[in-house]
Amino acid sequence: xxxxxxxxxxxxxxxxxxxxxxxxxxxxxxxxxxxxxxxxxxxxxxxxxxxxxxxxxxxxxxxxxxxxxxxxxxxxxxxxxxxxxxxxxxxxxxxxxxxxxxxxxxxxxxxxxxxxxxxxxxxxxxxxxxxxxxxxxxxxxxxxxxxxxxxxxxxxxxxxxxxxxxxxxxxxxxxxxxxxxxxxxxxxxxxxxxxxxxxxxxxxxxxxxxxxxxxxxxxxxxxxxxxxxxxxxxxxxx
Numbered sequence: 014x015x016x017x018x019x020x021x022x023x024x025x026x027x028x029x030x031x032x033x034x035x036x037x038x039x040x041x042x043x044x045x046x047x048x049x050x051x052x053x054x055x056x057x058x059x060x061x062x063x064x065x066x067x068x069x070x071x072x073x074x075x076x077x078x079x080x081x082x083x084x085x086x087x088x089x090x091x092x093x094x095x096x097x098x099x100x101x102x103x104x105x106x107x108x109x110x111x112x113x114x115x116x117x118x119x120x121x122x123x124x125x126x127x128x129x130x131x132x133x134x135x136x137x138x139x140x141x142x143x144x145x146x147x148x149x150x151x152x153x154x155x156x157x158x159x160x161x162x163x164x165x166x167x168x169x170x171x172x173x174x175x176x177x178x179x180x181x182x183x184x185x186x187x188x189x190x191x192x193x194x195x196x197x198x199x200x201x202x203x204x205x206x207x208x209x210x211x212x213x214x215x216x217x218x219x220x221x222x223x224x225x226x227x228x229x230x231x232x233x234x235x236x237x238x239x240x241x242x243x244x245x246x247x248x249x250x251x
Contacts (some may be wrong), residue, residue, distance in 0.1 A: 076171035078153040086176070089169030091119075093176055109181070114170045116177040123170040131161045195251065209240035 086093040094108075125138060137156050151192050213236035220226040 047079065075168055076175055077165075077168045079172060079176055088172035088176060090166065091169050091173045093173060109191075112177055112181050116174060116181060119173045120176065121172050123167060123174065126163050126167055126170070130160065133163075158211075164185050198247050198251050202244055202251070205240050205244050205247070209244075213237045213240070 078089050079084060079093070085095070133156070213233055216233055216237070217226060217229045219230070
């Protein structure tokens with residue numbers, strides 16, 4: 014077997030790993046001289062002695078299953094946020110926003126890993142075979158280990174993203190309802206303030222030089238007491 018053929022066979026591993034990022038199918042091409050190459054596309058021209066075989070590669074598009082340890086859920090090493098069953102409007106809104114922030118973070122991390130893996134694969138495909146067979150085999154082994162780590166991390170992130178999307182099926186509704194409730198409470202607060210001003214006028218400014226100022230302020234506080242109490246209740250909800 015010629016050195017050219019041996020190097021081509023050693024290179025098969027990283028080509029197969031690269032294909033996990035880009036495709037689910039490769040073509041193994043053995044020409045009339047026994048040289049082996051791999052391609053995502055079948056050869057346009059081939060002699061009767063050229064063999065072309067389909068090589069099916071497991072895609073990295075899958076995801077790890079969710080596993081449970083007690084009440085905690087994990088996607089690989091990623092711990093998923095604890096489910097919350099409280100009924101407080103603020104708690105539901107907070108959880109919805111927190112889950113969305115985690116989902117955005119996981120999507121960004123997945124995109125970064127996919128891009129770096131693709132760039133690594135491109136560099137490997139464009140890398141020459143210089144340095145000898147042993148060197149090429151070592152480089153291929155290191156490359157495959159890096160690709161395996163990236164693939165597993167991508168599977169974990171896809172698991173977490175899928176889980177969060179399922180958990181967040183009602184997130185948009187929660188946020189929408191929260192926004193509507195906030196707007197309603199703001200309107201209630203504005204209406205209470207309007208009625209208070211109509212009935213009691215505006216709060217007199219503090220002026221110790223005016224003998225009537227203290228009395229006016231006491232009268233205003235007595236008149237506006239119920240309105241101010243109700244406004245504070247609304248503010249607490251806001």
